[in-house]
Amino acid sequence: MEVKQGYSVAKDDTEFSNSLDKIVDYRGDSTVFMQDGSTVEGYIFDVVAETLHIYPIEGDKKEIPLTEVSKIEVTGKDTAEGKSWEAWVAKKKKEKEQQQNEE
Amino acid sequence: MGIPISQMWTVSTYVLKQKFIKRNKHYPLVLMLEPLFRCNLSCAGCGKIQYPGHILKRQLSVDECVQAVEECGAPIVSIPGGEPLLHPDMPKIVEELVKRRKYIYLCTNAILLEKKIEEYKPSKYLTFSIHMDGLEEEHDEAVCRDGIYKKAIAGIKVALDKGFRVTTNTTLFLGAKPDRTRMFFDEMTKLGVEGMMLSPGYSYSKAPDQESFLQRKETYKLFREIFHSPNKSWKFNHSPLFLEFLAGHRHYECTPWGNPTYNIFGWQKPCYLLQKGYTKTFKELIDETNWDEYGQKSNNPECANCMVHSGHEATTVDHTFGTLGGFLGTVRATFLGPKIPKPESQKIPSVSGGK
Numbered sequence: 516m517e518v519k520q521g522y523s524v525a526k527d528d529t530e531f532s533n534s535l536d537k538i539v540d541y542r543g544d545s546t547v548f549m550q551d552g553s554t555v556e557g558y559i560f561d562v563v564a565e566t567l568h569i570y571p572i573e574g575d576k577k578e579i580p581l582t583e584v585s586k587i588e589v590t591g592k593d594t595a596e597g598k599s600w601e602a603w604v605a606k607k608k609k610e611k612e613q614q615q616n617e618e
Numbered sequence: 619m620g621i622p623i624s625q626m627w628t629v630s631t632y633v634l635k636q637k638f639i640k641r642n643k644h645y646p647l648v649l650m651l652e653p654l655f656r657c658n659l660s661c662a663g664c665g666k667i668q669y670p671g672h673i674l675k676r677q678l679s680v681d682e683c684v685q686a687v688e689e690c691g692a693p694i695v696s697i698p699g700g701e702p703l704l705h706p707d708m709p710k711i712v713e714e715l716v717k718r719r720k721y722i723y724l725c726t727n728a729i730l731l732e733k734k735i736e737e738y739k740p741s742k743y744l745t746f747s748i749h750m751d752g753l754e755e756e757h758d759e760a761v762c763r764d765g766i767y768k769k770a771i772a773g774i775k776v777a778l779d780k781g782f783r784v785t786t787n788t789t790l791f792l793g794a795k796p797d798r799t800r801m802f803f804d805e806m807t808k809l810g811v812e813g814m815m816l817s818p819g820y821s822y823s824k825a826p827d828q829e830s831f832l833q834r835k836e837t838y839k840l841f842r843e844i845f846h847s848p849n850k851s852w853k854f855n856h857s858p859l860f861l862e863f864l865a866g867h868r869h870y871e872c873t874p875w876g877n878p879t880y881n882i883f884g885w886q887k888p889c890y891l892l893q894k895g896y897t898k899t900f901k902e903l904i905d906e907t908n909w910d911e912y913g914q915k916s917n918n919p920e921c922a923n924c925m926v927h928s929g930h931e932a933t934t935v936d937h938t939f940g941t942l943g944g945f946l947g948t949v950r951a952t953f954l955g956p957k958i959p960k961p962e963s964q965k966i967p968s969v970s971g972g973k
Contacts, residue, residue: 542670561895563895563896570672572672594668602662603762604793
């Protein structure tokens with residue numbers, strides 16, 4: 516499964532654990548839906564001992580026990596998309612080839 | 619070498635104490651203190667700046683930086699980023715670390731150096747480590763913006779004129795041209811920098827082993843071509859054994875605990891490049907990380923091609939002060955120059971031993 520903007524996974528989904536690892540690696544914000552109906556939107560940067568570590572968009576770091584979570588949705592843009600070194604090298608190569616062709 | 623004697627003395631006594639008095643197997647040598655991730659450049663492939671805006675706005679406070687430095691205890695503190703000169707309290711952070719006699723490498727792209735240099739005082743403890751990825755064409759291409767090489771050169775000159783210690787730090791990617799790199803070393807030497815730091819560019823790959831092997835081999839070839847018949851006036855801010863490692867004269871395993879990383883998320887597991895979670899304390903980082911899962915010997919594909927200095931320089935220092943062979947090797951390489959296999963050499967150092 517690919518984790519990208521718009522992807523969501525429920526706590527009782529069998530894929531939840533795998534998805535969570537990928538959400539932690541994702542370079543964008545997610546929204547955590549709590550069992551009490553509230554939400555926390557921010558950057559999830561770690562999961563330790565069944566607890567989410569998140570920087571909410573506003574305020575300080577928060578720790579959220581997974582037992583209080585009902586669903587997580589990837590809501591922010593992937594800030595790493597298309598910005599790899601390899602993508603940059605390929606782009607520059609293409610530009611140089613175009614330049615040479617024009618000359 | 620380009621490292622002052624007082625710094626070498628501090629490092630050597632520290633390492634000897636860690637190894638033979640405290641008997642610490644996992645001890646830090648350089649703290650990688652990342653006080654912020656925001657930057658005034660947007661270099662392709664830089665994973666340090668690829669975060670949502672609200673994360674890029676955050677930064678460590680002066681107290682958090684000081685606490686991390688004291689908790690870690692390493693004699694050297696490298697301050698990368700992001701761009702550290704964007705941190706409004708950076709002069710205060712530097713002042714506090716100088717008070718604690720830490721040798722600081724403030725890693726900057728130098729865009730703001732001329733403007734901000736009056737906020738700093740020259741000290742043997744403070745070095746501006748200027749990001750330079752080659753001559754003008756290569757550097758501006760690497761940082762994805764024209765004119766930055768000239769800015770950095772201007773920054774280096776101002777810092778040197780004002781009596782600061784200045785080094786350069788250079789990442790070389792496969793495909794780098796050895797002749798151009800040698801010309802770049804000549805240019806930096808002419809400018810009068812204290813030393814040059816080098817690291818092969820690395821992005822971890824889940825490629826099959828054969829491919830990984832070839833990449834490491836290419837790295838050796840690149841550095842053999844660069845270091846072969848070197849200009850005697852080049853000075854590197856490295857252990858000479860690290861240069862022998864880059865050129866494939868000897869193999870070293872990674873010591874990720876040697877350069878622990880602290881940032882707004884906490885102590886990063888296990889190293890500067892990989893992000894396998896965070897701990898709240900330095901002790902937890904050292905005690906709870908399964909270090910056997912990292913380094914080339916571990917067969918972890920993420921480590922297969924990695925030869926970066928933040929993972930391997932500490933190994934060379936440990937080897938120098940931990941073994942007679944390492945010590946004699948360092949003395950020999952310091953006075954006679956590092957042993958660099960010829961560019962056409964097919965030698966691959968054994969993974970199991972020093973050479």
